[in-house]
Amino acid sequence: MPTAIAVTSPDLVLPPTDPSTPTAALVHPPDAQPLDAALADMQVLVEQHGYVVVLCPTSLPLAHERRLHTVRGILESDRIALLKLDLPPLGVAVLVRQLRQLSICDFSAGVIASAARLLTHYIHAGALLHSVTKLDRVPVSLKTHAKSWLPGTQFGVVANPEPQLIRIGAGELAGPDFATRMVIGKGQSQSDWVTTKLAPAWQVQGIQESALLADSPRWWGTAKMVEFAAFLPDISVLYQLVASVRREKCPWCGIELIGDRCGFCSAPLVPYENRVRPADVLSHGTPMQPDS
Numbered sequence: 001m002p003t004a005i006a007v008t009s010p011d012l013v014l015p016p017t018d019p020s021t022p023t024a025a026l027v028h029p030p031d032a033q034p035l036d037a038a039l040a041d042m043q044v045l046v047e048q049h050g051y052v053v054v055l056c057p058t059s060l061p062l063a064h065e066r067r068l069h070t071v072r073g074i075l076e077s078d079r080i081a082l083l084k085l086d087l088p089p090l091g092v093a094v095l096v097r098q099l100r101q102l103s104i105c106d107f108s109a110g111v112i113a114s115a116a117r118l119l120t121h122y123i124h125a126g127a128l129l130h131s132v133t134k135l136d137r138v139p140v141s142l143k144t145h146a147k148s149w150l151p152g153t154q155f156g157v158v159a160n161p162e163p164q165l166i167r168i169g170a171g172e173l174a175g176p177d178f179a180t181r182m183v184i185g186k187g188q189s190q191s192d193w194v195t196t197k198l199a200p201a202w203q204v205q206g207i208q209e210s211a212l213l214a215d216s217p218r219w220w221g222t223a224k225m226v227e228f229a230a231f232l233p234d235i236s237v238l239y240q241l242v243a244s245v246r247r248e249k250c251p252w253c254g255i256e257l258i259g260d261r262c263g264f265c266s267a268p269l270v271p272y273e274n275r276v277r278p279a280d281v282l283s284h285g286t287p288m289q290p291d292s
Contacts, residue, residue, distance in 0.1 A: 001048055001049045001050065002022060002049065002103040002104045003049055003050065003051045003052070003053060003103045003109040003112050003113075004024075004025055004045045004046075004048070004049035004051065004052040004053065004103075005022075005024045005025070005053050005055070005096060005099050005100050005103055006024055006025040006026070006027050006045065006052055006053065006054040006055070007024045007025070007026060007027070007054075007055055007096055008026075008027055008029070008054070008055075008056055008057065008060055008064060008068075009026075009213075009214065009215065010026055011093070011211065011213045011214055012024070012055070012089070012092055012093045012096050012213070013026075013093070013096065013097075014093050014094070014096070014097045014183065014210060016097070016100070017097065017101065017233055017235075018101075018235070020104060021097070021100050021101050021104075022100055022103060022104060023100070024096055024100055025041075025045055025052070027041075027042070027054055027067075027068060027071075029061065029063065029064040029067065030063050030064065030066075030067045031063075035067070035070070035071075038067065038071050039071055039074060039075065042071050042072075042075060042077075042080065043075060046075070046077055046079050046080065050079065050109065051079045051080075051081070051109030051113075051264075052079065052080045052081070053081045053083065053099065053109065053112060053113045053116075053263065054068060054080065054081065054082050054083065055083050055085055055092060055095065055096050055099070055116065056068065056082055056083060056084050056085065057084075057085055057087070057089065057092050057215070058084055058085065058086045059089075059215055059218070059219055060084075068082055069082065078253055078255075078264060078265070079109075079264075080264075081109075081113040081263045081264045083113060083116050083263060085116070085120070086160075087120060087123065087125055087159070087160050088125045088126070088127070088137070088159050088160065088216070088219055088220070088227065088229070089213040089214075089215045089216045089219055089227070090125060090183060090184075090185050090210070090213060090216065090227045090228070090229045091120075091123050091125030091159075091160055091229045093183075093210075093213065093229075094123055094125070094183060094229045094231045095116060095119055095120060095123060098119050098231070098232070098238055099112060099115070099116060099119075101235045101238060102115060102235070102238060102239065102242065105235075105239055107242065107243075108255070108256045109255070109264075110250065110255035110256040110257045110262065110263060110264060111242065111247065111256055111257065111258055112263075113257075113262075113263025113264055114257040114258050114259050114261065114262060114263040115242045115258060115259075115263075116263065117259055117261065117263075118241070118242065118245065118258065118259055119232075119238070119241075119242075120160065120161070121161050122161075122176070122178075122231070122232050122241075123160055123161070123229055123230070123231050124158060124160065124161065124175055124176050124180070124202075124229065124230040124231075125158070125159055125160045125227075125228070125229040125230075126156065126157050126158035126159055126160075126164070126173065126227075126228055126229075127157050127159075127216075127220050127225050127226060127227045127228065128154060128155070128156055128157075128168070128189065128191055128193055128194055128198075128225060128226040128228075129154070129155045129157055129220060129221075129222055129224070129225050130153070130154055130155075130189060130191075130222065130224040130225065131155075131221070131222050131224065132155050132157070132165070132221070133221070134221030134222060135157070135220060135221040135222075136221065137159050137219065137220070137221075138157055138158075138159055138163040138164070138165055139163060139165070140165060153167065154167070154168040154169075154191060154193065155167055155168060156168050156171075156173045156193070156198065157220075158173050158174075162174075168193055172201065173198065173201075175198075175201065175202035175203075175230065176202060176230055178232070179203070179205055179232075180202065180204055180205065180230040180231055180232060180233070181204060181205055181206045181207070181208065181230070181231060181233040182194075182199055182202075182204045182206070182207050182208070182228055182229065182230045182231075183207075183208045183209075183210050183228070183229050183231070184207060184208070184209055184210065184226055184227065184228045184229075185209075185210045185211060185212040185213060185216060185226070185227040185228075186209070186212060186226050187212045187216065187217060187222075187223045187224060187225040187226060187227070188223045188224045188225070189224050189225055189226050191226060193226075194226050194228050195207060198228070202230060204230060206233075212225075212227060213227070242258065245258040245259065246258065248269055250262040250264070250265060250267055250269070251267060251269070251270050252265045252267035253265040253267070257269070
């Protein structure tokens, strides 16, 4: 069975790009499911799939995050990865779908979990906003705040991979230098700037529309918006990207990983010259829960 990908909200599960893409499991918040039921559901996922990778937005309510750590702690399982993602909601949904695609490939659970950090750099996530007065996710100057009060003013914002903010009509957003598709979620905005101006400028090869995610207005500070995310859609490209990275063994838990941090125990990869025997490392205990 493929590694299970789990989400904290049902709207983070975008429609699959092909019939073979599996869906994601839902981990409910504590006010929607008692602890014993949450434990039973997670135990079933672990037994059926071997490993579970839960993607947690940094905007996740604290009570929900604590529930996830409680479930993993009570089960005493090293087969559950909790990955915190500092991405806008639609960017999280795109990454979730990419990991769902990769979960059916011949990658180990550790590689899939650590691939999340790699793939984040290839997601260009942002929004068209009619106001930035409540935006706290990217730097906003006092001058820009003042212009936000002018009627008809609109802003183009990119939060990932690098923060950008322009007033529409007075600048351009730098985009990806590789072929992408784009998914957009429309809020209370009638603007077509994303589809008629931004997507052609970024040479986007196709656009998919989605409902605005429930957390998007809170994340961006306004409901009058159009959220967008440009991404690598082809599973063959995603596969080659992940497969091209050297694989290592985590010095703490021993699971396979790529990059510089384990997705399951969050331990950083020790530089080769500083490595010691795994038995010596493990004698120091296990690290804190994942934070990225």
